[in-house]
Amino acid sequence: MKFSSLRRGLVMSGRVLLSIPFRALPTLLAAIVVSFLLLRLIPGDAVDVMASQVALSNESDIAKWRHDLGLDRSIGEQLLDYIVNLARLDFGYSHIYNMPVASLIGERLPSTCLLAGTAFVVAIILGILAGVISGYAKGGALDQLTSAVLLLLYSVPAFWTGLLLIEVFAVWLNWLPLGGSQSLGLDLSGAARIGDRLRHLVLPAVTLALFYIAVDARLVRASMLEVQNQDYIRTAIAKGLDRHTIVWKHMLRNALLPLTAVAGNRIGAMLGGAVTIETVFNWPGMGRLAFEAVLKRDFTVLTAILVLSAFFVIAANIIVDLIQVWIDPRIEH
Amino acid sequence: MSRLIADIRGLSVHFGEHLIVDGIDFSIQENEILALVGESGCGKSTVALSLLRLLPDKGCTVAGKVLLGGRDILTVPENELNDLRGSAVSIIFQDPSTALNPVWSIGSQIVETLRRHRNISAKAARRQAIDLLDLVAIPDPHRRIDDFPHQFSGGMRQRVMIAMAISCNPRLLVADEPTTALDVTTQAQVLELLDKLRRDLSMSILLITHDLSLVADWADRVVVMYGGQICESAPTRSLFSAPFHPYTQCLLASIPPLSGGPTHRTGRLFEGPSAGVVTASAAGCRYAARCDRAEASCLSAKPAIFSVGAGSHLAACPVVKPSVSLAATVI
């Protein structure tokens, strides 16, 4: 990396980071307020749910319970409290799971990050590869085959693909586990343990990734085809460069710009997708927790998950800004 | 006698049904600036791209020969072609703002060209790239080498393109309207630079333009094209003092006094859609439809090219063919 482009990258990254208090924090605050208020608008609160579960109908007990939980105060006061607590990483207490929401999420978050993170990386890498390949041989047999497969991936719902993969790889071939994130009852350690985790990760991560592979590949293919006709590619050919340098150096870096924009907004959708995938694969992550929390009407947990998701989306956008600054020298804030 | 650098023989280009370049012959001598002039759409860029075999494979058929150093660019195998491109023959284009890759520094784009054709280390290539930037008069090349194309003005970008194009000492530089996108002052500076480089590096330049005033100021010889055919070809002085072809005469008549300096801008050719699209079925002289001296025979057969004067003054018009003309010659 030459000194001046390194310096430019650092300066621009610094600017992106400095903008966080002005752009990212207000957005996050707005997301917190909206998540909090939305769930409070739904009739019935946690006390109603718990009361129905334990068949409690004594009005004064219920009122006392509400008072103990602070649910009888004005919604503004509750919101303010909530925000102050969040600043201390206190997400409240779930009376349904009977534990602090922070530790409940703390148990589930790593699994989801592992799942979504793997799917994200796999989708980007395979998406770029497939896009480049079909852009390389536009109109050829390979391109048509890839395009057909991609269209298929693009149009089938994830739960269906998930069930199909389970049927093939877990039931028929018996290569991979049916679900869960690790083999229970086995006391594995070291490499065996990591291997076991990876075997469990393959199917859910691939299922979550498939749709996005298709999205990325179609996007990369389209931008490769567009970049192909640019004057600077003709210049590169006229210099006698070989095809690989032209495709991977001159075309790809330009073709990646639209992808970075799309990939950043994907985090939210992937967390949403994780709800389905984690349910299908019995994966102990935040998505399944969200699903359970809806059924149990655990608003404390749900609000926390919404807030966290917003946090991830905002963080992803900052990362995308950083990546774009490094890929595209023309960006000046 | 100077040496032949490039020899173009019977070059024809079809885009689908359209015959865009109609069997043209010309040659480029060592160390000369040969101007290829003609109005917009007459096929100049198509000729330029053919010289490096850069025309698209699809929908485009090229026939004839482009001989460079004894090899036919149009038929050499791909890997040999890539060895010649950028090294034996280079090209610069009209629009320097799109011809450089926006996401790579200009230094890396020059260095990769050097390393493609020369067996040198990255460090040595970088040093050489700085020297090249210095040669094309980019101020402060040590610092500017890591800048990106968008950080340069149009004229500076064209200088960078030139530095890249000459980096491996090509024998021939094809310059397709290299100054059309630039303002008048910059235009003169860039042409001055090209003129100096061809002397210092003993390189030939095919200067493609539709601006006759540039031709008068910079070219050694001129080839005039109309509708994909060559009308006339002559040393610059000879062409301007004694034009033969009615089209050339008409062009020259449209220029006020010839003494204008490099900033003289009135010699633009008239632009019209009529010159470009010609169907393959059309026989005869392309200019006949606009020529006030056309005869019936002009429409029926493609005019042969004749030697019409001293030196190598050739014209393709049977009507003005002087009685003293020599036998039909091949250029």
Ligand SMILES: Nc1ncnc2c1ncn2[C@@H]1O[C@H](COP(=O)(O)OP(=O)(O)O)[C@@H](O)[C@H]1O
């Ligand atoms: N890729 C192409 N497909 C079809 N026709 C083309 C293509 N490129 C150029 N032409 C046609 O060829 C003719 C000559 O174009 P060009 O060589 O660019 O002319 P010039 O450079 O003299 O202005 C024009 O009529 C143009 O419409």
Ligand SMILES: [Mg+2]
């Ligand atoms: Mg042109």
